[in-house]
Amino acid sequence: MPKIKLSENTVNQIKEVCTEFNNKEGELINVLHKVQKKLGYLPAEVQEVIAKELNASVAKVYGVVTFYSFFSMIPKGEFPISICMGTACYVRGAEQVLSEFKRQLKVEVGESTGDGKFSLNCLRCVGACGLAPVVMVGEKVYGRVAPSQVKEIIKEYQEGCPSGNAKTA
Amino acid sequence: MNDNKKQLRIALRNCGFINPEIIDDYISRDGYMALGKCLTEHTPEETIKEIKDSGLRGRGGGGFPTGLKWEITRKSESDQKYVVCNADEGDPGAFMDRSILEGDPHSVIEAMAICGYCIGADKGLVYIRAEYPLAIERLQIALSQAREYGLLGENIFRSGFNFDIEIRFGAGAFVCGEETALIHSMEGLRGEPTFKPPFPSVSGYLGKPTNVNNVETFANIPAILNKGAAWFSSIGTEKSKGTKVFALAGKINNVGLIEVPMGTTLREVIYEIGGGIRDGKKFKSVQTGGPSGGCLTTDFLDTPIDYDNLIDAGSMMGSGGMIVMDEDDCMVAIAKFYLEFTLEESCGKCSPCRIGNKRLHEILDKITSGRGEFQDIERLQLLSQVIKDTSLCGLGQTSPNPVLSTIANFEDEYLAHVNEGKCPAGQCKALLKYEIIEDLCTGCTLCFRNCPVGAISGERRQPHYIDQSLCIKCGVCYEKCKFNAITLS
Numbered sequence: 001m002p003k004i005k006l007s008e009n010t011v012n013q014i015k016e017v018c019t020e021f022n023n024k025e026g027e028l029i030n031v032l033h034k035v036q037k038k039l040g041y042l043p044a045e046v047q048e049v050i051a052k053e054l055n056a057s058v059a060k061v062y063g064v065v066t067f068y069s070f071f072s073m074i075p076k077g078e079f080p081i082s083i084c085m086g087t088a089c090y091v092r093g094a095e096q097v098l099s100e101f102k103r104q105l106k107v108e109v110g111e112s113t114g115d116g117k118f119s120l121n122c123l124r125c126v127g128a129c130g131l132a133p134v135v136m137v138g139e140k141v142y143g144r145v146a147p148s149q150v151k152e153i154i155k156e157y158q159e160g161c162p163s164g165n166a167k168t169a
Numbered sequence: 170m171n172d173n174k175k176q177l178r179i180a181l182r183n184c185g186f187i188n189p190e191i192i193d194d195y196i197s198r199d200g201y202m203a204l205g206k207c208l209t210e211h212t213p214e215e216t217i218k219e220i221k222d223s224g225l226r227g228r229g230g231g232g233f234p235t236g237l238k239w240e241i242t243r244k245s246e247s248d249q250k251y252v253v254c255n256a257d258e259g260d261p262g263a264f265m266d267r268s269i270l271e272g273d274p275h276s277v278i279e280a281m282a283i284c285g286y287c288i289g290a291d292k293g294l295v296y297i298r299a300e301y302p303l304a305i306e307r308l309q310i311a312l313s314q315a316r317e318y319g320l321l322g323e324n325i326f327r328s329g330f331n332f333d334i335e336i337r338f339g340a341g342a343f344v345c346g347e348e349t350a351l352i353h354s355m356e357g358l359r360g361e362p363t364f365k366p367p368f369p370s371v372s373g374y375l376g377k378p379t380n381v382n383n384v385e386t387f388a389n390i391p392a393i394l395n396k397g398a399a400w401f402s403s404i405g406t407e408k409s410k411g412t413k414v415f416a417l418a419g420k421i422n423n424v425g426l427i428e429v430p431m432g433t434t435l436r437e438v439i440y441e442i443g444g445g446i447r448d449g450k451k452f453k454s455v456q457t458g459g460p461s462g463g464c465l466t467t468d469f470l471d472t473p474i475d476y477d478n479l480i481d482a483g484s485m486m487g488s489g490g491m492i493v494m495d496e497d498d499c500m501v502a503i504a505k506f507y508l509e510f511t512l513e514e515s516c517g518k519c520s521p522c523r524i525g526n527k528r529l530h531e532i533l534d535k536i537t538s539g540r541g542e543f544q545d546i547e548r549l550q551l552l553s554q555v556i557k558d559t560s561l562c563g564l565g566q567t568s569p570n571p572v573l574s575t576i577a578n579f580e581d582e583y584l585a586h587v588n589e590g591k592c593p594a595g596q597c598k599a600l601l602k603y604e605i606i607e608d609l610c611t612g613c614t615l616c617f618r619n620c621p622v623g624a625i626s627g628e629r630r631q632p633h634y635i636d637q638s639l640c641i642k643c644g645v646c647y648e649k650c651k652f653n654a655i656t657l658s
């Protein structure tokens with residue numbers, strides 16, 4: 001991966017978060033949560049700053065980042081698409097919905113489209129099992145999604161701004 | 170979910186009936202009364218005895234007697250102890266704990282304070298999944314309101330007892346629901362389990378005695394103390410008292426959360442509360458216990474649900490996921506689905522789980538793609554047993570359960586895959602073939618126009634044809650055809 005040069009502002013932001021947690025190594029996970037919320041993802045360069053601030057080894061920070069699926073080292077797409085692969089969704093056909101997304105967007109799970117618009121991920125139960133199978137685009141929830149609807153959903157976001165109040169159930 | 174005579178709300182007593190963001194709502198339904206009584210009228214020993222007498226067992230899956238756990242933690246000597254609430258809820262397809270935290274956060278806070286009083290801890294931690302933003306928000310609101318009312322903080326009810334609660338976030342690792350892994354995660358480390366003993370009640374968070382309980386377990390505590398152990402133990406079966414919340418999902422008419430007395434049968438849950446199978450299909454199996462559990466058949470429909478009966482039946486209670494499957498679900502594919510989950514979630518610390526589950530998955534994949542052989546079934550069973558016996562933590566020790574239970578209960582389906590190259594449920598794509606019956610095809614071109622890969626050819630009003638080498642088996646044509654001219658074999 002090409003090295004990223006972090007702006008001074010970004011570095012300061014990271015340092016601020018670390019100070020907020022008293023630069024304590026035991027707060028690493030809380031620090032990572034907060035930094036990812038601010039920056040969107042946690043590339044190696046960001047991890048290096050955190051390691052230095054918390055007086056931990058880079059290997060330890062990396063070990064923690066890669067252990068937890070919530071932390072990501074690659075930027076998410078502008079519209080992150082998440083497909084629920086929980087059991088309830090699985091038995092109601094989530095797999096077919098996923099493969100249709102993969103086919104339409106030509107990406108694998110965990111990847112982003114070339115233009116950075118969409119990224120594709122799987123989730124485990126978002127707690128809306130009654131609506132299975134469930135797909136989320138950003139914060140918006142689509143329920144009872146059939147493979148034939150996939151094209152429509154993508155289209156909603158392709159043309160600039162998504163229609164704000166598209167169906168949520 | 171529609172209310173039904175079969176249901177009984179204890180853990181969910183307030184969910185949907187109070188505004189979870191207003192503490193007075195909770196207080197008006199006897200909220201914080203149990204805490205007040207404990208602190209001002211009862212000793213910790215008396216309170217622990219009440220919990221023990223109630224027969225409450227842990228709702229996080231293991232079913233360990235809660236009162237006993239509290240007593241052990243109380244007896245561990247230390248200058249500092251902790252109360253931990255396990256809100257990691259990793260079972261995919263279950264959302265009981267989330268609903269309690271979103272609908273009635275104060276019941277958990279109250280119970281944690283009671284636990285703190287009983288075991289001698291002044292600090293509580295809630296470990297909650299970061300994927301539950303609403304639950305986190307409601308919990309935060311509830312915590313600050315409780316502090317404002319003096320129900321958390323110093324000298325609660327002027328008893329000299331101090332207690333406060335902090336929130337810790339999970340980050341998407343199923344194994345962190347296991348209590349030792351959870352503790353490591355709270356310490357800022359990779360969430361890898363460690364060998365027990367020592368149990369957390371002896372050496373837990375930062376090496377101090379720590380009492381870990383599940384959200385639903387805690388939610389039962391205030392009700393038990395308010396209504397008495399005798400009342401609680403009058404509900405349920407001989408060894409499993411009270412109620413259990415289940416997340417009913419899958420191929421069933423009424424999906425959602427239910428709370429039923431222990432001892433209710435699966436038939437009552439599925440047909441009376443769940444309203445039966447969707448689309449008039451035939452019931453095939455119900456899966457309980459999530460990735461650690463098993464699939465039960467019609468033979469078990471009349472078994473009373475409790476901890477011990479489910480284990481005897483080859484499954485387990487787990488945290489309360491209950492997934493109903495119908496005739497269209499392939500049990501080999503279901504076993505593979507759970508294995509996929511385990512593979513992704515195995516922390517990798519010990520080899521039986523890390524490598525063994527990978528091999529199990531490979532064999533299942535081989536079977537579902539039509540390359541299986543008879544001996545594979547035996548291999549699955551043998552390997553499963555080894556993984557169960559030698560894995561370090563509960564994840565590995567239970568991960569082969571879905572495989573073993575599906576082989577035990579649905580061996581004929583495995584045999585059909587390996588011997589005849591057939592998937593009886595018609596789910597394993599590699600074993601499927603979509604074909605057009607010439608005599609029924611009117612040449613309406615509907616399938617032709619809908620096939621996403623252009624695998625269908627044919628002239629208007631002439632029988633159409635599917636090119637098997639192009640077909641991706643998406644099933645669209647099958648769904649679209651109005652003349653039932655497309656078959657699946």
Ligand SMILES: Cc1cc2nc3c(=O)[nH]c(=O)nc-3n(C[C@H](O)[C@H](O)[C@H](O)COP(=O)(O)O)c2cc1C
Pocket residue numbers: 226227228229230231232233235255256257258259260343344345346347348349381382383384386387488562563564
């Ligand atoms: C792999 C694994 C995952 C677990 N996940 C959870 C979970 O998500 N929630 C939970 O409360 N307990 C979970 N447990 C059980 C906990 O280790 C622990 O037994 C429980 O939190 C104790 O609380 P209880 O006695 O109130 O049930 C899990 C156990 C294992 C082995």
Ligand code: SF4
Pocket residue numbers: 344361362514515516517518519520522523560561562563564565566
């Ligand atoms: S059994 Fe699996 S999850 Fe548990 S410690 Fe071993 S590798 Fe990790």
Ligand code: SF4
Pocket residue numbers: 603619620621622623624625635639640641642643644645646647
């Ligand atoms: S199953 Fe799908 S890919 Fe195959 S012919 Fe029918 S529509 Fe086309």
Ligand code: FES
Pocket residue numbers: 084085086087088089090124125126127128129130132133134261262263
């Ligand atoms: S399994 Fe998909 S929302 Fe629960």
